[in-house]
Amino acid sequence: MNPTTTPVRRQLSHPPVDASPFPYNPGSLLSAGDLSLDGISHILARATALENQDPLVRNRILAKRRVALLFYESSTRTRTSFELAAKSLGADTTLVSSLSSSIEKGESLKDTGLTLRALGAEAIILRHNSSGAAWLLESETRLPVLNAGDGMHEHPTQALLDLRTILAHLKAGAETVTPETLAGVTVSIVGDILHSRVARSNMLLLPRLGARVLLCGPKELLPELAALAGPGITIERDFEAALRQSQVIMMLRIQAERLAGLQLDLEEYKAAYQLTGPRLGTLAPTAIVLHPGPIIRGLELTAGVADGPQSAILEQVKNGVAIRMAVVERALLADKQGGRA
Amino acid sequence: MTALVIRGGQLLDPAAGVDALKDVLLKDGRVAEIAAPGKLKSANGAEVLDATGLYLAPGLIDMHVHLREPGQGYKETIATGTAAAAAGGFTAVAAMPNTTPVNDSSEITRWMLAPEREAAIRVFPIAAATRGSKGEMLNEYAALKSAGAVALSDDGRPILKDNIMREALTAAARVGLTVIQHAEDTRLTQGGSMNLGPMSFKLGLRGMAAEAESSIVERDIRLVTELRDTRVHLHVAHTSTAAALAAVRQARRNGLRVTCEVAPHHFLLTEEHVGLYNTNAKMCPPLRSAADRDAMIEAILDGVVDAIATDHAPHAVHEKEVEFDNAPNGIIGLETAFGLSLRWLHKEWKLPLGRVLSLLSAQPAALLGMKGRGTLTVGSFADVVVFDPKAEWTYNAREGKSKSRNTPFDGWTMQGKVRWTISEGRIAYNAETA
Numbered sequence: 001m002n003p004t005t006t007p008v009r010r011q012l013s014h015p016p017v018d019a020s021p022f023p024y025n026p027g028s029l030l031s032a033g034d035l036s037l038d039g040i041s042h043i044l045a046r047a048t049a050l051e052n053q054d055p056l057v058r059n060r061i062l063a064k065r066r067v068a069l070l071f072y073e074s075s076t077r078t079r080t081s082f083e084l085a086a087k088s089l090g091a092d093t094t095l096v097s098s099l100s101s102s103i104e105k106g107e108s109l110k111d112t113g114l115t116l117r118a119l120g121a122e123a124i125i126l127r128h129n130s131s132g133a134a135w136l137l138e139s140e141t142r143l144p145v146l147n148a149g150d151g152m153h154e155h156p157t158q159a160l161l162d163l164r165t166i167l168a169h170l171k172a173g174a175e176t177v178t179p180e181t182l183a184g185v186t187v188s189i190v191g192d193i194l195h196s197r198v199a200r201s202n203m204l205l206l207p208r209l210g211a212r213v214l215l216c217g218p219k220e221l222l223p224e225l226a227a228l229a230g231p232g233i234t235i236e237r238d239f240e241a242a243l244r245q246s247q248v249i250m251m252l253r254i255q256a257e258r259l260a261g262l263q264l265d266l267e268e269y270k271a272a273y274q275l276t277g278p279r280l281g282t283l284a285p286t287a288i289v290l291h292p293g294p295i296i297r298g299l300e301l302t303a304g305v306a307d308g309p310q311s312a313i314l315e316q317v318k319n320g321v322a323i324r325m326a327v328v329e330r331a332l333l334a335d336k337q338g339g340r341a
Numbered sequence: 342m343t344a345l346v347i348r349g350g351q352l353l354d355p356a357a358g359v360d361a362l363k364d365v366l367l368k369d370g371r372v373a374e375i376a377a378p379g380k381l382k383s384a385n386g387a388e389v390l391d392a393t394g395l396y397l398a399p400g401l402i403d404m405h406v407h408l409r410e411p412g413q414g415y416k417e418t419i420a421t422g423t424a425a426a427a428a429g430g431f432t433a434v435a436a437m438p439n440t441t442p443v444n445d446s447s448e449i450t451r452w453m454l455a456p457e458r459e460a461a462i463r464v465f466p467i468a469a470a471t472r473g474s475k476g477e478m479l480n481e482y483a484a485l486k487s488a489g490a491v492a493l494s495d496d497g498r499p500i501l502k503d504n505i506m507r508e509a510l511t512a513a514a515r516v517g518l519t520v521i522q523h524a525e526d527t528r529l530t531q532g533g534s535m536n537l538g539p540m541s542f543k544l545g546l547r548g549m550a551a552e553a554e555s556s557i558v559e560r561d562i563r564l565v566t567e568l569r570d571t572r573v574h575l576h577v578a579h580t581s582t583a584a585a586l587a588a589v590r591q592a593r594r595n596g597l598r599v600t601c602e603v604a605p606h607h608f609l610l611t612e613e614h615v616g617l618y619n620t621n622a623k624m625c626p627p628l629r630s631a632a633d634r635d636a637m638i639e640a641i642l643d644g645v646v647d648a649i650a651t652d653h654a655p656h657a658v659h660e661k662e663v664e665f666d667n668a669p670n671g672i673i674g675l676e677t678a679f680g681l682s683l684r685w686l687h688k689e690w691k692l693p694l695g696r697v698l699s700l701l702s703a704q705p706a707a708l709l710g711m712k713g714r715g716t717l718t719v720g721s722f723a724d725v726v727v728f729d730p731k732a733e734w735t736y737n738a739r740e741g742k743s744k745s746r747n748t749p750f751d752g753w754t755m756q757g758k759v760r761w762t763i764s765e766g767r768i769a770y771n772a773e774t775a
């Protein structure tokens with residue numbers, strides 16, 4: 001027992017890490033990484049089919065089925081999008097928000113979920129400020145849970161609607177995806193990556209279809225270890241270099257509410273990372289510009305870019321409803337469609 | 342008090358250098374006689390425990406547990422926590438002071454030691470190093486020591502300020518006590534709920550950097566160095582990073598009295614075991630990288646680690662059934678530490694049985710100055726664990742003696758089954774009647 005011996009590396013075996021039991025319910029969509037390529041193709045195809053369907057026929061698909069929207073964070077876009085999607089399939093929706101009395105009184109997520117289930121909810125759409133909340137809710141209720149954003153973690157329907165938007169522009173609306181579908185496509189995700197669930201879901205999804213993902217932002221908002229999050233992900237700190245390589249530019253909002261004391265010089269940030277008309281026009285004149293919203297004009301991008309011809313921001317919103325119709329349908333009909341897609 | 346004879350077992354007492362078949366007579370709470378099988382002189386009338394085919398060793402000692410009393414009896418009580426300890430082969434535990442209120446007074450220390458607490462085994466309170474564990478003002482160490490405190494710590498929190506830590510080390514040394522540091526620079530870990538690394542990024546959780554631990558250990562070692570007083574003893578609680586261990590290793594090389602403990606979860610698990618937000622894999626310090634985990638194993642095998650301690654931290658089920666970032670830190674460990682140590686350190690990684698036992702008994706006894714414990718010689722306390730080192734079993738947290746079930750080891754295969762735990766001559770745990 002000589003403590004001065006220099007340690008010698010030995011080859012040792014260790015306790016294994018258990019395989020994930022999630023999702024418990026085949027209708028759940030917790031992570032963009034849970035979907036197989038077939039599952040993604042199926043959702044894309046259903047999104048188009050449902051979008052083109054006669055609304056009077058469409059709203060019989062989930063007639064009288066009960067879907068709860070459980071929103072712990074205020075959200076206009078995502079909540080309305082899910083609500084419209086569920087309603088246009090004929091489902092009854094109930095909104096429970098963080099302003100609801102039970103949540104204000106400190107009821108746990110588990111108890112709120114169990115209560116919704118007892119009230120007859122057949123699926124729950126959850127937006128929550130804690131990363132992982134959707135996993136907790138699913139394991140406690142075993143209902144189909146659609147993750148509408150959990151903390152800084154994931155927002156899988158956003159990644160799917162982004163994908164639909166990208167495919168419409170670059171691949172003529174292809175619906176069957178393969179590992180080569182986005183081969184040769186570079187997508188830059190720019191800005192507050194650290195706090196972004198949109199970035200994380202896209203980082204999981206796009207490289208599986210062959211896309212190269214460049215992450216771009218200052219160190220405070222983009223730690224080096226982000227590059228280790230998965231294959232196909234590279235950090236490019238120089239915004240202009242990133243623009244030059246990109247067919248898709250995804251701009252993110254600075255999430256002031258999650259900065260947790262982090263000091264950021266906004267003028268410096270804009271000088272380095274704001275997407276302006278001249279930058280876009282000279283460095284990426286054919287690229288499309290995406291933004292998950294809400295946008296802050298004059299900060300991460302200029303009004304001219306937001307409203308300009310390369311902007312696909314409003315298309316994203318429209319694609320959101322179509323994707324969410326497909327995902328809500330899948331949540332309630334997953335068993336009938338032969339299980340996990 | 343009745344007498345007990347343990348007959349036919351293999352006595353393994355590393356501190357005394359004994360590894361032989363022996364019959365042992367326990368009387369009046371002490372070891373009265375040790376003899377070759379069948380050769381005890383004064384065993385008449387004693388109750389006989391047949392240990393044929395089993396090992397007997399000095400009872401295990403856990404120098405880092407949270408028994409939650411006073412104040413949080415819904416998580417654990419001294420009675421249930423010590424029952425869990427006895428089931429795990431322990432005959433003594435050192436209880437951390439982060440109770441409600443904090444154990445920073447002789448009154449609370451004495452309250453914990455009162456017979457009304459119905460402890461199944463010996464409890465040794467560790468008193469708070471500072472008033473309310475707030476890190477601002479030192480407590481009365483001499484009074485705490487005479488009330489029964491065996492060490493000083495603000496565990497759950499670090500002693501952050503240089504001058505307070507320096508004063509604590511000096512004042513503790515004066516009365517012959519150890520300062521146990523929870524090494525975490527809380528200025529760097531705010532909002533953190535797991536190790537800072539690729540996993541925390543992927544899971545969208547705020548991370549706790551390895552440097553938050555190692556920087557405090559390095560600072561403390563610097564203070565010990567500057568004090569130039571051989572009585573000063575710094576003990577690093579639940580060491581979890583390679584960098585902190587390297588600092589301890591270097592301090593030892595420099596002849597300083599700096600010791601450390603490692604918890605089973607830190608030599609077995611990594612941040613990968615957090616999985617998808619398993620709150621039973623959330624503790625402080627957090628599960629670290631594979632490289633850190635490997636460094637724990639190396640340091641245990643090569644002798645830099647002085648003790649295995651569980652950091653047994655019970656929490657009620659409903660407290661852990663919440664969002665990961667809202668869940669409290671800590672897991673229980675008293676009923677799994679021995680089984681995991683034998684399964685992995687001994688069986689898998691070939692650490693001799695005697696060394697495993699030393700880390701779980703003789704060495705922590707020495708660190709805390711527990712005289713007459715951690716060894717089984719005539720006259721020492723009759724603290725004994727009788728066990729079958731080869732038996733495999735499966736841990737079921739629901740059947741545990743602890744009030745809580747917050748463990749990542751539920752359903753794991755363990756090795757080494759405790760048959761009896763004897764605390765000062767009384768049977769504190771009997772597997773047949775448990």
Ligand SMILES: [Zn+2]
Nearest residue numbers: 496497523578
């Ligand atoms: Zn601690």
